[in-house]
Every structure is written in structure tokens, then in C-alpha cells.
């Protein structure tokens with residue numbers, strides 16, 4: 305065959321285009337960077353069980369803002385910057401709002417929990433319901449419950465300051481219990497509180513991706529509890545019992561009382577009223593959602609708020625100079641003859657900045673709540689296959705030195721400008737509450753509860769380091785728990801009324 309030069313030229317250009325397209329496609333769809341793993345197990349042994357967010361942050365300095373690890377071939381992607389999280393979870397929320405399916409979640413019987421649920425029609429209905437009752441307007445209806453339980457906390461702290469951890473857990477749990485189910489309780493050992501704490505602990509330990517080997521090796525669920533990787537089975541029966549009790553007990557009691565028209569008005573009774581016009585299957589489904597949403601709000605709200613309040617006690621113990629400034633502001637705005645109220649909030653910018661810094665400094669849910677993408681995607685040239693688990697490193701975002709200079713220092717001033725909350729930094733702390741379509745619906749209520757508790761405690765108490773047997777001041781070490789959420793633990797502080805008037809206010 306006679307090949308003309310133009311034919312050869314055309315063929316060469318064609319081949320070049322094909323080669324270019326292939327190379328370009330490969331470059332465009334290159335795999336995400338991350339630490340080298342071992343055969344089969346991948347990075348299993350490189351992911352620390354203790355506070356993995358620090359390791360992920362360190363890896364991001366080597367591999368870039370998006371880091372991939374693999375465990376038994378399953379990719380987990382960690383997004384370490386606000387930009388990456390916003391680009392995916394907010395701008396591409398249509399494909400990044402699903403949650404991973406988890407064997408532990410089903411072993412615990414927690415599939416009903418909205419926070420861990422897939423992006424499904426039931427989730428949408430649940431979300432609409434929670435949103436409706438927790439808008440900025442709606443939450444003003446709950447202020448009396450927040451105030452009453454804050455006052456209970458002040459009185460418990462005055463009577464037994466060493467028990468501050470127990471009392472905070474109780475007061476926050478009691479606030480949510482009253483709001484959701486209308487139960488006003490005085491017993492810190494109340495079974496509803498205990499099952500909520502137990503269920504929260506189960507979710508915290510079991511639902512952080514990479515934390516439980518059984519997620520990657522499902523046969524471990526059939527092994528005896530002494531078998532490596534199967535020790536979770538020792539705790540499983542108690543965990544399951546707590547989850548079941550959390551879901552059903554309080555709800556069934558309220559429902560029975562509501563049917564007999566003797567229930568105290570509460571979120572649950574209002575939701576039951578709203579669906580009472582439905583019938584048959586429709587009513588059954590709606591009632592199930594009311595039950596599950598009620599339990600979810602109770603448990604999600606109590607544990608997170610408790611954690612931030614522990615951070616507050618630690619920060620005040622370590623920083624008397626910050627506490628002094630807050631005392632001065634409270635004395636000036638509230639005065640010594642009454643306790644702070646919600647109407648003082650706009651006039652207490654320093655206290656508001658302390659609340660924000662507590663939320664930032666020890667980021668409660670350091671690795672957010674994991675997502676999976678429902679479609680293949682390409683981001684900044686990296687291929688993210690459908691079904692990849694993605695975790696937003698909220699700790700890294702809220703400790704980014706470019707945004708929060710000296711990120712490990714507790715400094716409320718970073719949120720202030722000319723003595724007022726700085727609108728430029730004010731909203732940055734919102735990353736603690738998640739992103740896009742799964743953003744925390746309780747963020748306004750959570751921050752309001754934190755404000756009233758923190759303002760009230762500061763108004764009447766001095767929180768100081770405790771002293772040892774020789775009378776020397778002992779500054780606590782910062783020790784954090786590890787799991788889906790975190791908070792400072794194992795520290796002591798001395799909590800005393802600031803003045804005699806303060807003592808009277810607490811007793812009043």
C-alpha cells in the first residue's frame with residue numbers, strides 16, 4: 305500500500321491524541337496520596353487508637369491537605385482543610401451527604417440513629433422534624449428549661465465542688481430530658497440518664513472509622529471475646545441494652561401518658577400531637593420517626609454539651625487572667641444582684657468569646673461524622689471512587705495556624721475586635737458543627753446552653769487549680785479522651801463562690 309505523507313501525518317497526530325488523552329486521564333484521575341501501607345492490612349497499624357486526628361494532621365503536612373489510608377483494601381480519606389471539606393461536603397453535597405454502612409452500628413442496634421443514618425427518605429423526614437424544632441426562633445421556647453437546670457448545676461457545684469464532672473453530666477442530661485420528654489428529675493442516677501450515657505459511650509467508642517477491626521474483618525463478630533480484634537464483644541450486650549433502653553423507655557412512658565392526656569407538654573408530645581391526624585401505616589412510620597428523633601436529640605445534645613463544659617472548667621483552671629476579665633465584664637453588665645439571663649448575651653462579648661474558644665480549643669467531634677460519596681468523583685485531579693469513606697478533620701481545621709495563630713493556646717481574644725465579637729472570625733468556629741446537608745441541627749440550642757451555663761458559673765464562682773497536701777498549687781495536665789468525641793479528663797479544680805452575694809444568688 306502506498307502511504308502518502310499526509311496520511312502518515314494524520315495517523316501520527318491521531319496516535320499522539322490517544323496517548324495524550326490516556327496520560328492526561330491518568331494524571332487527572334491519580335490516586336490520593338498517603339502513607340505507604342503493608343500488604344493486605346494496609347495502614348491498619350499506622351492509625352493510632354489514641355487521638356488519631358493528631359496523626360492525620362501530621363500526615364497532611366507531608367502528603368497535602370487530602371490524605372488517603374487503606375485498611376484491608378478499604379480507602380478512608382481524611383480532609384484536613386476547610387477548603388477541601390467545603391468543596392466536597394458543601395459545593396458537591398448532592399453526592400457527599402451519605403454515611404458509611406457500619407457493621408458496629410448494626411451490632412449495636414443503632415441503625416435508627418439519625419446522625420449515623422444513610423441519606424434516605426427517613427433521614428430527610430427526621431431532619432425536617434428536628435430542624436423545625438431547633439431554629440433560632442424555636443429555641444427561645446426552651447430558655448426556661450435551660451435556666452432552671454443551670455441553676456440546679458450552680459447549687460450542686462456549691463454543695464459538692466469536687467463532683468463537678470458528675471454534676472455537669474447530670475445538669476446537661478436533665479436539660480435535654482426535660483425538653484424532649486418533659487421529665488423533670490433530681491436524681492443523677494436516674495435510669496434514663498444512665499442509659500443515655502451508656503448509649504453515647506457505645507457510639508463514641510464504636511463508630512469512628514478505623515477504630516474497630518471488625519468493620520474490616522466481619523468474621524470477628526463470630527469469634528470469642530478473647531480473640532484479638534473481638535474484645536468489643538465483652539461490652540456489646542451492655543451497649544445494646546443501653547441503646548434499646550434509650551430508644552424506647554422514655555418514649556413509651558410519655559406516649560402512654562399522652563394517650564391518657566396526663567403527659568407534661570414536651571417536644572415528644574408536641575410531635576405526637578402533630579401526627580395524630582394520620583392513620584394506618586403512615587401513622588406507624590411517623591410515630592417511629594418521632595420516637596427515634598426524640599432519643600437522638602437527647603443523646604446527641606447531652607454528650608457534646610457536657611464535653612465542651614469540661615473544656616471550660618479546664619481552661620478556667622489554667623487561665624485565671626482570662627477568668628478575671630470575664631468576671632469584670634459580668635460585674636459591669638449583670639451586676640451582683642442577679643444571675644445572667646439570655647437577654648445579656650449580646651452585652652457579654654468576652655463571655656461569648658470564651659464559649660467559642662472552648663468549642664474550638666478542644667474540638668468535640670475531632671474527625672466529624674464520616675460520609676461516603678454516592679458517585680465516582682474527581683477532585684483537584686484525584687480520583688475518589690464511589691463508596692469511599694471521608695472524614696473531615698475538624699480538629700485540623702480549628703487548629704489551622706493560618707486562621708487561628710498559636711492554635712494550641714486558649715485565647716478568647718482571637719474572636720474579638722475593638723471589644724466586640726469580630727464578624728470575620730466569629731463564624732469560623734462553626735466548623736465544629738459540621739457541614740452542608742448534615743450540619744448539626746442543634747448548633748443554636750447547643751451554643752445557647754453553653755452560654756447560659758458558662759456565664760452563670762463565671763458570675764458566681766471562681767474556678768482555680770486545686771492544691772496538694774503541702775498547700776502547693778497543682779496545675780492540671782491536659783489529658784483528652786479518644787473516640788468519635790473528645791473532652792478533657794482526669795483533672796481537678798477548686799470551685800468556690802466568688803462573694804457572699806454570689807452565695808446568696810446560688811441559694812435563691
Ligand code: HEM
Nearest residue numbers: 419601604605608668669673737738739742743744746750
Ligand atoms: C457543642 C455542641 C454540639 C456540637 C459540637 C455538635 C456537633 C455535631 C457534628 C460535628 C455533627 C455532624 C455534622 C456533619 O456530619 O457534618 C452533628 C450532627 C448532629 N447533631 Fe450536633 N453538636 C452539638 C450539639 C447538638 C445538640 C444540642 C443537638 C440536639 C438538639 C444536636 C443534634 C445533632 C443531630 C440530630 C445531628 C445529626 C445531623 C444529621 O446527620 O443530619 N447536636 N453535631
